[in-house]
Amino acid sequence: MRCRNCESKAQIYLRSFNLPLCKNHFIQRYIDTVKKTISKFKMFSENDKILVAVSGGKDSMALWYLLLKLGYKVTALYINLGIGNEKGESGYSNMSEKVVREFAKRMGADLIIENVLEKYGAPAPLLDRKRTPCSACGIAKRHIFNSIAMQRGYDVVATGHNLDDEVTALLGNILRWDESYLKSQYPVLHAEDGFAKKVKPLIFLTEKENLAFCMFEGIPFHHDECPFAQGATNITLKRIWAQIEDFMPGTKYRFFREFLKFKEKYFKLEEKKIQGKCKVCNQPTLAGDLCTFHRMIEKVKNKIITGEHFQQSY
Ligand code: Q46
Numbered sequence: 001m002r003c004r005n006c007e008s009k010a011q012i013y014l015r016s017f018n019l020p021l022c023k024n025h026f027i028q029r030y031i032d033t034v035k036k037t038i039s040k041f042k043m044f045s046e047n048d049k050i051l052v053a054v055s056g057g058k059d060s061m062a063l064w065y066l067l068l069k070l071g072y073k074v075t076a077l078y079i080n081l082g083i084g085n086e087k088g089e090s091g092y093s094n095m096s097e098k099v100v101r102e103f104a105k106r107m108g109a110d111l112i113i114e115n116v117l118e119k120y121g122a123p124a125p126l127l128d129r130k131r132t133p134c135s136a137c138g139i140a141k142r143h144i145f146n147s148i149a150m151q152r153g154y155d156v157v158a159t160g161h162n163l164d165d166e167v168t169a170l171l172g173n174i175l176r177w178d179e180s181y182l183k184s185q186y187p188v189l190h191a192e193d194g195f196a197k198k199v200k201p202l203i204f205l206t207e208k209e210n211l212a213f214c215m216f217e218g219i220p221f222h223h224d225e226c227p228f229a230q231g232a233t234n235i236t237l238k239r240i241w242a243q244i245e246d247f248m249p250g251t252k253y254r255f256f257r258e259f260l261k262f263k264e265k266y267f268k269l270e271e272k273k274i275q276g277k278c279k280v281c282n283q284p285t286l287a288g289d290l291c292t293f294h295r296m297i298e299k300v301k302n303k304i305i306t307g308e309h310f311q312q313s314y
């Protein structure tokens with residue numbers, strides 16, 4: 001098969017668009033897609049200080065690399081979530097940290113590292129046993145990204161969410177008719193009192209495209225999946241999406257694009273209903289005098305005081 005744009009042999013076939021491309025034209029299309037997304041949704045400009053949330057996985061590593069390559073003012077933030085840390089260097093979070101540290105060194109890039117286990121006494125997914133691991137972990141990650149961005153004066157937090165992540169979340173939100181999530185799901189969340197602006201520049205690229213970009217550009221990434229991911233509902237929804245896409249190529253892309261149009265027409269992005277400030281971190285709270293994260297952390301402290309220990313259960 002030949003590349004759609006030149007005579008070279010195609011090295012990737014994007015089935016959703018019936019598009020065979022050589023390496024160079026794939027990379028060009030990838031970069032153009034990201035640039036268009038940044039400009040269409042007014043995500044940031046050359047003068048903005050960007051904090052990129054990196055996990056060590058292919059999506060966030062591709063984003064970090066590309067923003068550096070495009071000359072943006074970027075600092076990466078890696079949160080060591082403490083997953084598998086009892087296994088030492090071969091544990092999931094420590095291995096991801098190694099990939100991120102080495103890449104920062106190679107690129108001469110700025111990197112901030114936070115360690116949840118050391119700071120809060122438990123791995124992020126186990127901070128609250130009443131929640132699912134991914135829910136507790138998500139609360140911790142969002143809180144830490146936001147507080148570092150606010151404290152250190154970053155203009156925007158960029159994450160590597162891809163099209164697969166978005167359509168998966170969207171399907172889940174529709175299945176639950178979760179109005180508040182449907183209202184807030186968008187490529188940009190504007191800054192509000194106490195909350196940093198958040199953007200998703202890879203939102204129109206699939207996991208497959210991010211993987212190919214990493215391979216073609218020689219970007220290292222941690223290949224293992226989080227041990228908690230297996231049980232997550234999202235994995236099931238991603239499988240369902242793979243089947244839909246198999247029968248009807250291009251559906252993911254159209255579904256998300258049309259959702260955005262629908263939303264722009266009928267929904268206004270809702271402002272968060274701020275109730276006060278957290279007495280520990282001063283971030284806005286949606287209820288009471290502690291933010292969701294610090295409510296969770298209080299529980300951890302109480303458990304440590306009463307002698308309960310955290311066991312990693314996977
Ligand atoms: S790291 Fe955390 Fe993810 Fe692992 S525990 Fe779930 S949310 S799956 S992106």
Ligand code: ZN
Pocket residue numbers: 278279280281282283290291292293294
């Ligand atoms: Zn707080």
